[in-house]
Amino acid sequence: MGLSNLGPGRSVVLRAAFLLFVFVQSSNGGNILVFPVDGSHWVNMKILMEELHGRGHTMTVVRASSSWYIKETSPLYSSITIEDSMKFDDFFDDYLKRQIEFLKGQASVLKFFSATWEFFVMLSDAHRLACKMLERMLDDPDLMKGLQDEKFDLVLTDPAISAGVMLAKYLKIPLVLNARWICSGEGHFAIAPSPLSYVPVPGSGHSDKMTFSQRVKNALFYGLILFQDMFVVGPHYKTLCSKYFDAECDVLAYTQAADIWLMRLDFVFDFPRPTMPNVVYMGGFQCKPSKALPDDLEAFVQSAGEHGIIIMSLGTLVKGLPSDMAHQIAAAFAQLPQKVIWRHLGERPSTLGNNTMLVQWMPQNDLLGHPQIKAFVAHGGTNGIQEAIYHGVPVLGVPLFFDQFDNLLRVRERGGGLILELSELNRRTFHESLQEVMHNPSYRANMRRLSRLHRDQPVAPLDLAVFWVEFVMRNKGATHLRTDSYKLPWYAYHSVDVILTLLSAAGLLLFTIFAAIRYVCHRMCYRKKMKHD
Known part of the structure; x- marks a missing residue:
């Protein structure tokens, strides 16, 4: 039973008791080594670190010299900066352009496979450079002695790039994963039974109810994951293994041996599937009640009157859509009575209307929680979708790549929004889709229902995540929750x-x-x- 069903007084008492318990348990701060992944993954990690810092824990962050978002100096942590040459610059913008050309029939199959191959090369390079970065650490005896002398209580890492997993194994320190993805795909497939009959593989574009042909496609996509693991990503970790670890070294096995998996989703968002005792679901842990907007932004929002506002963001990986597509979207926005706040870093569209404000950054959570919000145009990143669910805002999804279509599919299956694919996007379809999402009350009603389900929990997801991090520190691991099935042939x-x-x-x-x-x-x-x- 959720606390919302226990009555407001009892709910407050129980939450206060839990927080008091966590505070007492964490009064002696731990020492945590953090090996994060950059980009939007760092946004998630930083929120967790802020909470851990507020409870008295000391943190040291391993960062690359080329890092986009992870600063060398911070009041939250001390840092170890490792020289690297990781440069991707405009790769994602170029990749998106080629993908759109193919979807619209403007590129040959050969060009599509060429772009796909370039993506695999980029993915391979990311893991190769991460392994080289770890090699520099392991080859520095002074640095490694310093890390061992620090006597860290645990390593907290994002296993999408698995260098942190390898470092934890090398230092023989308990391991906590801030995860959804591992280097070979979605994390559940590595630790829990995942029957392909009803567990959709990322990229397949299916729900948990599949026809025979969809199950065939699902199996083929799973084969693609195995290919990626064996030939694209795996060889770099094998090289690392042969140089620094024993003959039985296996990055997947080291990942499976993690004490706790802090999984960035919940089953309000995801389809039901088998799981394990050491998986802690903290979906939406970054969500929180909205705060007041800056004065200029609040004035713009209030100027919308009864029509309300729409916000649009396509995440951090791309600067914006190609100019012709941006012009179509701007023209569609200009037809609306609503005011629009659009996070757009590209060229200013010539069709932009007076009702649209372009920004380089927006307080997304605060805007989604504003009473004037009518719809969220999103690319389908996990953070944005979970914030939309938390605040009960209907979504018009424009997926770009990676898991974004799959995330939006889960919202559409639950009646909380629509998906407009890039191949179908123009001024008319964008305008019609937005009108449907805003004026059909079922979308907002369904998102509000999902919001109630998500909030109806005995403990806030962030508090739960911190509890289990501290649990591992107090008990020197959580091996009693971990199955050794990964050791079986x-x-x-x-x-x-x-x-x-x-x-x-x-x-x-x-x-x-x-x-x-x-x-x-x-x-x-x-x-x-x-x-x-």
Whole structure:
């Protein structure tokens, strides 16, 4: 039963009791080594770190010299900066342009495969450079001695890039993952049974209710994950293993051996699936009640009157859509009576209306929680979708790449929004889709229902995440929650050896019975023949 059903007084008392318990348990601050992933992943990690810092824990962050968002100096942490050469610059903008050309039939299949290959090369380079960065650390005896002398209580890392996992293994320190993705794909597939009959593989574009042909496609996409693991990402970690670890070194096994998985989703958002005791669901942990907007932004919002506002953001990886597509969107916005706040870093569209404000940054959570909000145009990043659910705001999704279509699919399946694919986007379709999302009350009603379900929890997701981080520190790990099934060979995990043994035994038994019957029949026939003679 959620606390909202216990009555407001009792709910407040229970929450206060839990927070008091956590505060008392964390009064002796721990020492945490953090190995984050840059970009939007760092946004998530920083929120968790702010809460840990507020409860008295000391943190040291390993960062690359080329980092986009992870600052070298911060009141939250001290840092170790490792020289690297990780430069992707405009890769994602260029990749998006080629993808749009293919979707609109303006590029050949050869160009599509060329762009896909370039993506795999980029992915491979990201992991190769991360491994090189870790090599520089492991080859520096003074640095490694300093890390060992620090006596860290645990390593907190995002396993989408698994250098932090390898470092935790090398230092023999308990490991907590701030995860949804690992280097070989979605994290659940590595630690929990994931039947392809009803667990959709990221990228397949399916829900948990699949037809036969969709299940075939799902299996093929799973094969793509295996290919990525074996040939794109895995070789870099194998090289690292052969140089610094023992013969049984395996980055996937080290990831599976993590003490706690802090999973950035919940089942209000995701489809039901098998899970494990050491998986802690903290979906929406970054969400919080909205704060007052800056004066200039509040004045613009209030100028919308009864029509309200729309906000649009396409995340941090791309500067914006191609100019022709941006012009179409701007023209569609100009037709609306609503005011629009659009996070757009590209060229200013010539069709921009007076009702639209372009910004380089927006307080997204505060805008989504504002009473004037009518709709959220989003690319489908996990953070934005969870914030929309938290505040009960309907979504018009414009997925770009990665898991974004899958995230938006989950919202659409629950009746909380629509998806407009890039191949279909123009001024008319964008305008019509926005009108549908804003004026059909079912979308807002469904998102508000999801918001109530998400909030109806005994403990806030962020408090739960911090509790389990501190649990690992207090108990030097959480091995009692972790299965060792990952140590089994594939044939033992799937009981292939047991099935073959039982089938062989059954076959032997049937053969014996058949042979005995044949022998008896043969003897009887022989006796009859002898009597007849």
